[in-house]
Amino acid sequence: MRRKNIALAVLLVVACALPFLVSNFRVFQLTMVLIYAIVLLGLNMLTGYNGQISLGHGAFYAIGAYTAAILMDRFGVPYWLTIPVAGAVCLAAGFLFGLPALRLEGLYLALATFALGVALPQLMKYKHLEHWTGGVQGIVIVKPDAPFGIPLNADQWLYFFSLAVTVVMFILAVNLLRGRIGRAMVAIRDHPIAAGAMGVNVAMYKSLTFGVSAMYTGIGGALGAIAVQFVAPDSFNVFLSIAFLVGIVVGGLASIEGAIFGAIFIQFVPNLADQISKAAPWAIYGIFLIAFMYLLPGGIAGLIKALRRRYDR
Amino acid sequence: MTASKTWAPVAFAFALAVAPGAFAQKKYDPGASDTEIRIGQTMPYSGPASAYGTIGRVEAAYFQKINDEGGINGRKIKLLSVDDGYSPPKTVEMTRKLVEQDEVLFMFQPLGTAANSAIHKYLNTKKVPHLLVASGATKWADPRNFPWTMGWNPSYQTEGRIYAKDILANHSSGKIAVLYQNDDYGKDLLKGLKDGLGDKAAKMIVAEASYEVSDPTVDSQIVSLKGSGADIFVNIATPKFAALAIRKVYDVGWRPVHYLNNVSLSVGSVLTPAGLEKSVGLITTAYLKDATDAQYANDPGMKDYLAFMKKYYPDGNIADSSNTYGYSAAQALVQILKQCGDNLTRENVMRQAANLKNLQLPLGRPGVLINTTPTDFQMFKSMQLQRFDGKQWVGFGDAVQ
Numbered sequence: 001m002r003r004k005n006i007a008l009a010v011l012l013v014v015a016c017a018l019p020f021l022v023s024n025f026r027v028f029q030l031t032m033v034l035i036y037a038i039v040l041l042g043l044n045m046l047t048g049y050n051g052q053i054s055l056g057h058g059a060f061y062a063i064g065a066y067t068a069a070i071l072m073d074r075f076g077v078p079y080w081l082t083i084p085v086a087g088a089v090c091l092a093a094g095f096l097f098g099l100p101a102l103r104l105e106g107l108y109l110a111l112a113t114f115a116l117g118v119a120l121p122q123l124m125k126y127k128h129l130e131h132w133t134g135g136v137q138g139i140v141i142v143k144p145d146a147p148f149g150i151p152l153n154a155d156q157w158l159y160f161f162s163l164a165v166t167v168v169m170f171i172l173a174v175n176l177l178r179g180r181i182g183r184a185m186v187a188i189r190d191h192p193i194a195a196g197a198m199g200v201n202v203a204m205y206k207s208l209t210f211g212v213s214a215m216y217t218g219i220g221g222a223l224g225a226i227a228v229q230f231v232a233p234d235s236f237n238v239f240l241s242i243a244f245l246v247g248i249v250v251g252g253l254a255s256i257e258g259a260i261f262g263a264i265f266i267q268f269v270p271n272l273a274d275q276i277s278k279a280a281p282w283a284i285y286g287i288f289l290i291a292f293m294y295l296l297p298g299g300i301a302g303l304i305k306a307l308r309r310r311y312d313r
Numbered sequence: 314m315t316a317s318k319t320w321a322p323v324a325f326a327f328a329l330a331v332a333p334g335a336f337a338q339k340k341y342d343p344g345a346s347d348t349e350i351r352i353g354q355t356m357p358y359s360g361p362a363s364a365y366g367t368i369g370r371v372e373a374a375y376f377q378k379i380n381d382e383g384g385i386n387g388r389k390i391k392l393l394s395v396d397d398g399y400s401p402p403k404t405v406e407m408t409r410k411l412v413e414q415d416e417v418l419f420m421f422q423p424l425g426t427a428a429n430s431a432i433h434k435y436l437n438t439k440k441v442p443h444l445l446v447a448s449g450a451t452k453w454a455d456p457r458n459f460p461w462t463m464g465w466n467p468s469y470q471t472e473g474r475i476y477a478k479d480i481l482a483n484h485s486s487g488k489i490a491v492l493y494q495n496d497d498y499g500k501d502l503l504k505g506l507k508d509g510l511g512d513k514a515a516k517m518i519v520a521e522a523s524y525e526v527s528d529p530t531v532d533s534q535i536v537s538l539k540g541s542g543a544d545i546f547v548n549i550a551t552p553k554f555a556a557l558a559i560r561k562v563y564d565v566g567w568r569p570v571h572y573l574n575n576v577s578l579s580v581g582s583v584l585t586p587a588g589l590e591k592s593v594g595l596i597t598t599a600y601l602k603d604a605t606d607a608q609y610a611n612d613p614g615m616k617d618y619l620a621f622m623k624k625y626y627p628d629g630n631i632a633d634s635s636n637t638y639g640y641s642a643a644q645a646l647v648q649i650l651k652q653c654g655d656n657l658t659r660e661n662v663m664r665q666a667a668n669l670k671n672l673q674l675p676l677g678r679p680g681v682l683i684n685t686t687p688t689d690f691q692m693f694k695s696m697q698l699q700r701f702d703g704k705q706w707v708g709f710g711d712a713v714q
């Protein structure tokens with residue numbers, strides 16, 4: 001346990017030092033890694049811990065992004081205030097979507113969420129919403145500068161802001177998952193009937209997990225909109241949802257630190273693949289993915305766990 | 314005395330050496346050097362709009378041809394064209410990489426209205442030229458607010474004004490009915506039409522009907538437009554609805570002078586499903602020559618294009634209008650870079666882009682000239698009208714402004 005604390009402290013120091021060591025463009029990419037890490041953590045609660053598959057988390061990411069963009073663009077709400085609002089909106093949306101959808105199990109739920117992911121970008125173009133969403137043209141937002149005259153540029157400031165949000169979200173997740181609720185979630189995944197017999201309210205826990213998972217994703221979406229400075233329906237296609245799912249599997253299912261590894265994967269591996277082959281980047285990406293699944297069936301987090309076990313012996 | 318004598322020729326030689334240098338001093342911003350001009354581009358090589366990817370490929374092939382011929386003022390063009398999958402966040406990431414890490418001199422023809430909206434502000438804040446944007450929105454020609462952005466496509470408003478001009482010239486006593494798609498594009502084109510008609514618009518346009526992209530048909534709109542007694546019909550619709558409208562107009566026995574907007578001019582995907590015999594007499598605009606049009610078979614510009622495609626881009630489909638599009642945009646860029654001479658700063662690139670005078674591209678329709686000024690960033694202000702003869706589009710008349 002003590003060694004783990006030291007490792008965490010080192011990680012945090014590295015994370016704080018990085019933006020001063022690399023170019024602004026890299027800082028932007030690292031900010032996206034943090035944002036994806038929040039999203040993947042949320043999805044991992046749902047899929048990894050609770051055993052429900054979602055192919056539509058891109059929709060919640062989009063709702064979070066649009067919430068932040070509309071609040072900033074139409075109402076002049078400060079960017080930091082949009083984060084909790086986006087989280088609350090997605091918590092409600094996720095919980096409400098979860099109630100009926102959770103009567104569906106496994107693959108059927110996957111399809112229902114897939115439908116959500118496919119439908120949402122088109123709804124954003126709907127003409128009665130256009131006044132708010134900007135239709136196909138989307139919404140351009142302004143990147144915030146560092147407050148109180150802190151000597152950081154906009155990219156660095158947003159990185160630290162995202163880092164702070166990430167740390168808070170991870171602490172919350174650790175407390176949630178390591179406690180009573182987390183155990184109930186895992187019990188439902190492993191054996192829903194047994195969990196019910198032990199007094200766990202299965203439907204309630206499933207809906208709540210869905211809501212919390214959507215909340216994490218929405219917070220990520222809001223931060224993503226601010227980092228990219230633009231939202232449009234084309235930004236949230238189905239592929240985004242699938243990329244999230246890829247992220248949690250590669251990072252490691254039912255693992256908190258796996259979210260960070262997964263985020264690094266979905267941010268950097270497509271670019272790496274594009275650099276290796278311009279002609280067939282997705283074929284290279286596929287090879288990476290297959291290699292990962294064969295060599296690291298437990299994801300990157302699983303590998304680290306195995307290594308640690310060997311050293312401890 | 315002796316000292317000044319010895320130094321005089323040296324000073325003279327020095328003055329000679331410096332004088333021309335002072336005139337044609339080489340000036341560079343990031344991305345330009347004595348040997349190379351580095352250019353960035355985002356293109357949808359994957360994703361839903363990957364059919365447009367050929368634009369990036371044909372442009373790279375054209376720059377290869379220019380480099381093989383010695384480059385521009387001795388400098389080779391290096392086009393860094395990267396995939397953004399038609400996803401705006403990816404466009405932002407890739408554009409930042411190209412500007413901040415690869416240090417390109419400017420961005421050339423990034424494709425897509427949403428993708429370009431996402432990088433519009435960024436490039437203007439960074440003062441990096443955002444040149445020949447591959448999108449038809451009117452907002453790319455706004456030098457007052459966005460002095461670093463210049464579009465390529467003729468804007469929808471320009472197109473609307475051209476129809477208005479032709480109507481005023483040939484059917485000035487006519488009554489006009491308009492069908493339009495209820496979004497930015499449809500309203501933009503309609504605005505151009507009304508601006509072009511000027512104070513006659515209110516009197517001449519006797520009926521307007523709009524449709525939503527989600528509507529199943531436009532039958533009821535056509536019937537009510539016919540009922541207005543109009544004898545001119547302006548069809549501002551995307552391919553599926555344009556085809557439905559063309560067929561319905563014919564089937565209800567209405568025979569107006571029928572203007573069809575440029576986005577729906579495809580014979581294969583619009584006129585054939587509508588019925589070729591029902592499409593005879595349709596009028597639309599064009600600014601580039603069509604490689605499948607028999608009347609250009611012996612055109613020198615077209616012959617050069619075909620020879621280029623054979624040698625440098627044999628996999629490309631010569632009949633694909635995206636290839637003539639990319640080829641022409643690349644040629645316009647080469648002209649801008651030639652004008653820059655040895656002053657390859659971002660500011661001068663923008664100044665030369667805004668200083669194109671009567672540029673007739675080899676594949677431009679006759680009389681369709683490119684003219685830009687520091688206060689006018691609209692590349693194409695004129696287009697040629699063309700009429701459908703039952704088999705193909707045939708250009709007629711001079712370019713209309």
